Amino acid sequence: MEIDTTVPLVHRTQIPHTNATILCCNCGAAIDGTISAGALCNDCIKTTIDISEGIQREATLHTCKDCERWLQPPRQWISAAPESRELLAICLRKLRAISKVRIIDASFIWTEPHSKRIKVKITLQQEALEGTILQQTFEVEYVVASQQCPDCAKSFTANTWRAVVQVRQKVQHKRTFLYLEQLILKHSAHKDTINIKETKDGLDFFYSQRNHAEKFVDFLTSVAPVRTKKSQELISMDIHTSSKSYKFTFSVELVPICKDDLVCLPIKLAKQSGNIAPLTLCYRVGTSINLLDPNTLQTTDISTPIYWRSPFSGLADVRELVEFIVMDIEPTGIQKGRYFLAEATVARASDLGSNEITCFTRTHLGGILHPGDSVMGYHLTGTNFNNPQFEALEESNTLSSTIPDVVLVKKHYQRKKKKPRDWRLKRMNKDEGEMLPRKQDQARMDEDYEMFLRDVEEDQELRSTMALYKAQQAKKERDQMEGLETASTAETDATEGDDMPKIDMDDLLDDFEDLDMDDDE
Numbered sequence: 001m002e003i004d005t006t007v008p009l010v011h012r013t014q015i016p017h018t019n020a021t022i023l024c025c026n027c028g029a030a031i032d033g034t035i036s037a038g039a040l041c042n043d044c045i046k047t048t049i050d051i052s053e054g055i056q057r058e059a060t061l062h063t064c065k066d067c068e069r070w071l072q073p074p075r076q077w078i079s080a081a082p083e084s085r086e087l088l089a090i091c092l093r094k095l096r097a098i099s100k101v102r103i104i105d106a107s108f109i110w111t112e113p114h115s116k117r118i119k120v121k122i123t124l125q126q127e128a129l130e131g132t133i134l135q136q137t138f139e140v141e142y143v144v145a146s147q148q149c150p151d152c153a154k155s156f157t158a159n160t161w162r163a164v165v166q167v168r169q170k171v172q173h174k175r176t177f178l179y180l181e182q183l184i185l186k187h188s189a190h191k192d193t194i195n196i197k198e199t200k201d202g203l204d205f206f207y208s209q210r211n212h213a214e215k216f217v218d219f220l221t222s223v224a225p226v227r228t229k230k231s232q233e234l235i236s237m238d239i240h241t242s243s244k245s246y247k248f249t250f251s252v253e254l255v256p257i258c259k260d261d262l263v264c265l266p267i268k269l270a271k272q273s274g275n276i277a278p279l280t281l282c283y284r285v286g287t288s289i290n291l292l293d294p295n296t297l298q299t300t301d302i303s304t305p306i307y308w309r310s311p312f313s314g315l316a317d318v319r320e321l322v323e324f325i326v327m328d329i330e331p332t333g334i335q336k337g338r339y340f341l342a343e344a345t346v347a348r349a350s351d352l353g354s355n356e357i358t359c360f361t362r363t364h365l366g367g368i369l370h371p372g373d374s375v376m377g378y379h380l381t382g383t384n385f386n387n388p389q390f391e392a393l394e395e396s397n398t399l400s401s402t403i404p405d406v407v408l409v410k411k412h413y414q415r416k417k418k419k420p421r422d423w424r425l426k427r428m429n430k431d432e433g434e435m436l437p438r439k440q441d442q443a444r445m446d447e448d449y450e451m452f453l454r455d456v457e458e459d460q461e462l463r464s465t466m467a468l469y470k471a472q473q474a475k476k477e478r479d480q481m482e483g484l485e486t487a488s489t490a491e492t493d494a495t496e497g498d499d500m501p502k503i504d505m506d507d508l509l510d511d512f513e514d515l516d517m518d519d520d521e
Helices: 042-048 085-093 150-155 175-187 210-223 267-272 304-309 388-395 439-458 472-480 486-496
Strands: 021-023 030-032 058-063 069-072 076-079 102-109 117-129 132-146 163-168 193-198 202-207 226-238 243-254 262-264 279-285 289-292 299-302 322-336 339-348 359-363 374-379 406-412
Touching: 042 132, 058 085, 069 085, 076 085, 085 102, 085 117, 163 210, 175 210, 175 439, 202 210, 210 226, 210 243, 226 304, 262 388, 267 388, 279 406, 322 406, 339 374, 339 406, 359 374, 359 406
Parallel strands: 058 132, 163 243
Antiparallel strands: 021 030, 058 069, 069 076, 102 117, 117 132, 163 202, 193 202, 226 243, 262 279, 279 289, 289 299, 322 339, 322 374, 339 359, 374 406
16 A cells, blocks of 8 residues: 655745836936836935925015014004014015915024014925925025104104094192003003193093094093093095095093092982981092091992982092191091091191180091091081082081081191102103193192102002002112211101101012113112
């Protein structure tokens, strides 16, 4: 019997698969013919194909020296800081054919600030041939040229305004406008004005566009109780296209009631406002009028619509304050917020040594007054007021007995004249007009400003709503004379007393406009 022998299996050798290899038509290098397009190698593609073709390497940027804005063609001016994203966007928009490629990265290259040159490094990416994506980096140099924008050109030309906001207040002092000026500076609400003109009863703000004036009116409405009125005047008209040109005027009237004014409410309004006593004291003016009854510490708010529905004026202002000396004071234990109710016996400072006439009253200053202190107040005994609300109060059978002899307003501090302050307030650049103020008017304005500065020192709540800056010049002079006036400083501190209101230096801001290269750290 024959046995079949096993035949070994023979494995087939796999033939390796090779792609078609061709030579580069430019340099002769071997390349894969199945994936290479255009018969070019990678190095030849990079050297022969330019995806940034048509994009210029030089361009010009226009900036305005006055407002430091940049021109974005055709006529738009944009605010942009150096090496900011906004400025980079303006630079890229200046390049033609940049929208046909894909921008991977763009960044600024440092240049000298005075060179008037801006360099930008741009990285592009685009499909050069079929299946081949090419990435390329190049630099673009921009020349910075100066050009005056239309808004700045109008600001240097007279009578080019389109809208004016006339702010008025019918009072005898400027303290309200001084406070309003600080609010405007803090919130930069005057940045769009082309001119600010000072008038007899207020200020005029001129604008080149109507919407800027409307924005400023909205700001005034949000910070003060005002009444606005709008009017327009036709300047020119084209009968062919029916296009018209107008000038707009916004009249803004502030309430004629200020902080620390004595106010006599109409009896009907006093009953509607929580049945408060008609004779009140204004302790704050914000978006509404805040009133306080010194006898009971009851407070009420008179909103803007309610006031202008039946307007009334103040009974007396701060110019009629009289200095009193506290003879005796006894707290009652009633407190409401920062006010402490107390019963005080006071005498006029001018009567000391001549008579012994004293007045008994209730006051809200029980927390800061002590026997021997000076306090400012309104002396109602023997004073005639030409006010219909006060006459109705005197004729009332039930309310006439609530009229006090004296209404105390605020504590009076003995100050040394012409003492330099360590802080200061910024002021707006205003046009005084064709005629300068008279000598007596200038003295009155200086007195109003000094009283406003004292209110800022004494009232912390008022001080928190505005920006106070360090007085650099006063600091330098004080540092130079520090070793020579030690005795004089001690004498001044002893004269003014320890309870003199002071402003903490940590609450003051550094004014960078006053700093120079010579200032010591």
